[in-house]
Amino acid sequence: MVPKSFNLGGNGMSFVISPSTDFSEAFPGPFLGLFNASNIGLSSDHILAVELDIIQNFGFNDVNGSHVGIDVNTVISYESATATYFSDEEGRNKSLELTSGNRIQPLLSTAIDLSQILLDTMYVGFTAATGTVASDHYVLAWSFNRSGKAEKVDISKLPSLPPAPSPPRKENQKAELMIIVLVVAVAGLLTTVVGAVCIVRKKKYEEVYEDWEREYGPHRFSYKTLYKATKGFKDKELIGKGGFGKVYGGVLPSSNERIAVKRVSHDSKQGMKEFVTEIVSLGRLRHRNLVQLHGYCRRKGELLLVYDYVPNGRLDKILHSDMRPNLNWVQRFRILREVASGLLYLHEEWEQVVLHRDIKPGNILLDADLNGKLGDFGLARLYDHGSNPQTTKVVGTIGYMAPELLRTGKATTSTDVFAFGVFILELACGRRPMEQDGWIVDCVKRGAILDASDPRLEGSYEQANEDDSEIHTLTQQLGLP
Numbered sequence: 001m002v003p004k005s006f007n008l009g010g011n012g013m014s015f016v017i018s019p020s021t022d023f024s025e026a027f028p029g030p031f032l033g034l035f036n037a038s039n040i041g042l043s044s045d046h047i048l049a050v051e052l053d054i055i056q057n058f059g060f061n062d063v064n065g066s067h068v069g070i071d072v073n074t075v076i077s078y079e080s081a082t083a084t085y086f087s088d089e090e091g092r093n094k095s096l097e098l099t100s101g102n103r104i105q106p107l108l109s110t111a112i113d114l115s116q117i118l119l120d121t122m123y124v125g126f127t128a129a130t131g132t133v134a135s136d137h138y139v140l141a142w143s144f145n146r147s148g149k150a151e152k153v154d155i156s157k158l159p160s161l162p163p164a165p166s167p168p169r170k171e172n173q174k175a176e177l178m179i180i181v182l183v184v185a186v187a188g189l190l191t192t193v194v195g196a197v198c199i200v201r202k203k204k205y206e207e208v209y210e211d212w213e214r215e216y217g218p219h220r221f222s223y224k225t226l227y228k229a230t231k232g233f234k235d236k237e238l239i240g241k242g243g244f245g246k247v248y249g250g251v252l253p254s255s256n257e258r259i260a261v262k263r264v265s266h267d268s269k270q271g272m273k274e275f276v277t278e279i280v281s282l283g284r285l286r287h288r289n290l291v292q293l294h295g296y297c298r299r300k301g302e303l304l305l306v307y308d309y310v311p312n313g314r315l316d317k318i319l320h321s322d323m324r325p326n327l328n329w330v331q332r333f334r335i336l337r338e339v340a341s342g343l344l345y346l347h348e349e350w351e352q353v354v355l356h357r358d359i360k361p362g363n364i365l366l367d368a369d370l371n372g373k374l375g376d377f378g379l380a381r382l383y384d385h386g387s388n389p390q391t392t393k394v395v396g397t398i399g400y401m402a403p404e405l406l407r408t409g410k411a412t413t414s415t416d417v418f419a420f421g422v423f424i425l426e427l428a429c430g431r432r433p434m435e436q437d438g439w440i441v442d443c444v445k446r447g448a449i450l451d452a453s454d455p456r457l458e459g460s461y462e463q464a465n466e467d468d469s470e471i472h473t474l475t476q477q478l479g480l481p
Contacts, residue, residue: 399433430454
């Protein structure tokens with residue numbers, strides 16, 4: 001690095017590994033041509049850089065004005081140290097001045113996990129940035145290896161540097177020095193302002209992140225990503241709400257994938273690690289009749305769960321609306337079959353037993369073809385096949401909870417099946433559990449069970465007779481007479 005004058009230059013350079021070669025919006029100066037105020041510090045940047053920095057910026061925690069740093073998605077270095085070289089004569093590292101204008105090879109080594117940084121395709125190169133105070137930057141040689149140790153650079157074969165600039169005239173030194181001091185002061189002020197802006201922005205998107213969560217990296221969404229996807233969790237993006245939180249529709253900015261984000265209040269001090277472990281495990285469930293859970297985000301006392309977006313929304317909104325024609329019996333029977341299939345997968349076919357603990361029409365979503373998908377696993381719990389569930393906390397929705405659950409507090413596959421049975425009645429009669437009371441029992445006693453059917457079905461019970469092959473097949477699959 002060759003400063004333009006007085007051994008004072010700016011700002012430095014970096015070796016960088018990046019998913020893109022587009023740095024057109026990056027800031028110069030202390031940002032080294034890598035970032036700007038809006039994208040610095042984002043895990044979605046996937047940028048690894050080794051900086052050679054010749055300006056000490058206190059806002060970026062620089063150790064001094066001549067240092068080497070390893071940066072991950074920000075210019076606040078993951079690891080940094082004073083620039084040094086190894087002296088063969090003395091057998092030790094010696095400090096060096098990056099702005100000396102001499103050929104240099106600084107040393108810095110640290111172990112870092114690249115699995116969360118590097119993508120399948122990355123670009124390798126260099127960036128440099130100067131402010132009003134400028135320097136020339138030269139890469140005389142470089143050695144890089146994608147796997148294993150890079151080949152050593154033969155110092156004796158390095159080309160010579162261009163001639164150094166002539167020293168300034170003495171009469172101009174004082175005025176130039178004053179200008180430089182003023183520029184440095186202004187640059188320092190701008191760095192402080194930009195740093196303050198970054199801190200404010202970071203506070204806005206501040207999350208709870210603990211060391212044990214690093215193993216769940218692919219399942220953790222940044223709050224900023226979800227905030228942008230839902231347009232700031234605006235009310236116009238609200239697609240549902242219930243006793244456990246609100247659900248917002250959104251579009252992931254990186255992939256344009258439609259998602260649903262549920263915001264759930266949770267005590268982050270009690271059992272959060274176990275809770276997140278189960279959420280991540282549930283993200284591995286794969287069944288056509290389950291809404292896919294993609295991951296989570298934690299922010300203060302709030303947990304955000306990210307699901308597939310299902311276009312026709314919650315079943316209860318359609319089932320209990322005044323729309324005509326409503327779902328006919330064939331459609332309702334098919335939804336029963338699909339939810340039953342998903343529940344069988346959870347209880348018997350996956351590697352662990354999954355208790356849903358809140359089966360009801362409000363947690364069943366309909367896709368574009370009105371196929372039923374069981375969703376909302378915010379209350380789900382897992383245990384190994386052949387063992388007993390340990391949960392003793394009563395959760396669920398009144399009207400769908402089995403009597404033994406209320407008595408013992410112990411959820412089992414049987415309590416899930418009880419809730420599914422209530423759901424069958426609700427789908428058949430079109431009434432919520434609290435509205436059914438003893439009315440269905442009375443219809444049974446009178447021998448007039450069809451009087452309990454939803455009047456909006458308009459005879460579709462009779463239309464779906466034994467000659468209807470689809471209904472007959474569905475009946476057999478459900479084990480009904």
